[in-house]
Amino acid sequence: MFDKATLAWTLPWQDDWVTAVTFIGNTRKLAAGNRKGQILLWDLPEKPSGDAPVPVRRLDGHTNEVTRLLSTPDGKYLISASYDHSIRIWDMEAKPAGNEEIILDARTRAEVAKKAGSKAPPPAPGVKVDVQPAERVVALHKEWVLGLSMSRDGATLLSGDDAGEVVLWNRAEAKETRRWRIKGWAFAVAVSPDAQLALVSERFPLVFTPADQRNAVKIWDLTTGQVKHDLSAQFKMYIGSAAFSPDGKQVVIGHAGETERGKLFLIDAETGKKVREYAGHMGGITDVQFSADGKFLLSTGRDTVVRVWNVEDTKQVAELGKSRGGQFKDFLHALALTEDQRWLAAGDMVGQVLVYSA
Template identity: 35%
Template sequence: MPEWNPKSARLLRQFVFEGEWPTSVAFARQASLVAAGNRLGEIFVWDLTQTPPAAEETADSSPAQQQKKKDDESSAPDLPPVLRLQGHTNAISRLLGSPDGRYLYSSSYDHTVCIWDLEAAPAAGESVILDSRTREEQARRLPEKERDAFLNAPGPVVPVLQPLRVLQGHTDWVHGLAQSADGTRLFSGDADSRVIQWEAATGRQLSAWQGHPWNGVISLACSPSGDDVLASEYGYKRDDFDIPTPALRVWSTGDPQVRLDLLQLQFPKLKAEETSYGAASIWRKFVANGLLGATCSPDGQLLAVGQGGETSKAQVHLFEAESGKFLRSLGEHAAGITDVRFSPDSRHVLSTGRDTTLLVSSVEDGAEIVRLGKSRGGQFKDWFHALDLAPTSPAGSGTAGAYRLAAADIAGLIHVWECS
């Protein structure tokens, strides 16, 4: 595997994906492809090996202009997608790439999980418009008689791929999606707190279990072995009455049962059935508005979740995977955390948030290593919705390679960085 050096991160691409919010992102084929899904159920795939168009020449080469280009958040090249994955009818909640890079997995609010074979032959292409917001802004400066033609001008023609399999078994929005390190099993969790274990190769349902009926699964993580699944459950309430108690539990997947109750270990006085304001005061500061981005370290030693939702000064909580012991909170986002990952060496935690930044923090002492992106005005404007991390060369290949990071930005961009 290549050496992991987050301080060397440089912005490689920024793909335009406007319209509805991009909600999910994942790499495939040794990070040569990046896929993103949005709230409409659309999924597009971009090829990172394609050569971007030459930079436009300009007569202004003043230091001020050069610095502006350097600081400009939209300065990385954009290219049209090479594939459209068509099969979902509602928001995409999660995307995962298989370990071998061939398959992509997607979960959706349409109650399904789809498996996509990226080596399958796509159907004929269709014209797509991915820059609708930019067009609307530019159209305001055009004469009224020219606006309709400008707004509806054809976009790039993108081939269409249908799913290899559609996994059905959920009866509510599917929020969580995880896989074992060997790619043989998938796990999905829905808003009814039902978790299903699937055989990835066939789509066969292996087992299922039910969480608290008053909650919904909002995030899932799987241990490298596939023996354990971490499920974060939460039920949002706007008022302070009848507040559902959240859950953060590790389930054994062989004979599905709770192995560890992390919130119970952290707060011994917590009672799952209690819904009063006083009961909520026990866990509310720790949980914030739901624990998102559940993830397990590659070495199987640590678990992590991030304080999500409309909150401030959000942090990532670390736990010992075997014992469930709470270790520490680290990193800090000015607003709620949206996604969390461990670095390949398990020494760093990566997190994205509603402050439009991607933060890399040290597991050992919580120190900030690097922060990518910049705030654009708070959690009610734009934020990074999801992230992914992948090497450009497979394990054992003997090539140096690099790592790529991706973040889905609800402003309508897919950011890709490369760490050499």
């Protein structure tokens, strides 16, 4: 399936880097967030043909980079985390508050104008989108919210910030049920599908003085609040992404940062032992997740490609996109996969969302 995936559309959004993506429930509705804190929604056509679809809605509220986007399994809510210290919950069935015209290709227009010798880019028309405020602003953090993860039923969330605060909370009331503090920043957080375990990677990003980095990777028992497995000795590196398998038995972590080769590591959640490792990406991994059937791992990296891995034999099944030249040529920030595994999206630093059809 993935080995035959093709690029369906490139969705332009040149306002800024696209930093987060997700599909809404079990639909083809796609959400993406950017460095400015904007969130756009697209309704992807049923078939991968024709012009790139345009966004239908903009979600207004965040004032700084959107770091994570998650959807509840029923598709009723989108949850976003941001550098603006907030987490916002968006009602996907809410009526719009109004509409506005937005321009998605400002950079292209400016380049065209420059070639034509004109100072001003071609004016509107742009694209008319509905706009919508958040249903709820969740203020559980006082610093950048770097990590956000959700249980299988969508009822429990785990968030982490760069003050080292990790918070377990329920979505319905936005009420915290457990909070603890770690020594480094909470770069990657993942909650198990049954909300019994959490993996949290820690780091203080003083890159030139490794002794100060406070790297740690731990699996926490959420029922007791205690460390179940301390994996720090095994993984003395910057772990920037993590995800539990759909059955909760395994958890995958990705080696991030400008490393020569960022590998993926599969860990047995019960024993804390490394099960397998995957070749990963040149230049470090930025996002990782399991396919809904648990058979594949999908990852994005600083090498500007999406890679798909067979969980069992560790072989790479597919490489989507082409590397633009390694560490000095952009990177893909995030990826999302539909539950039916037919659509895959990746947020691209150059200001676009890449949509693949499998």
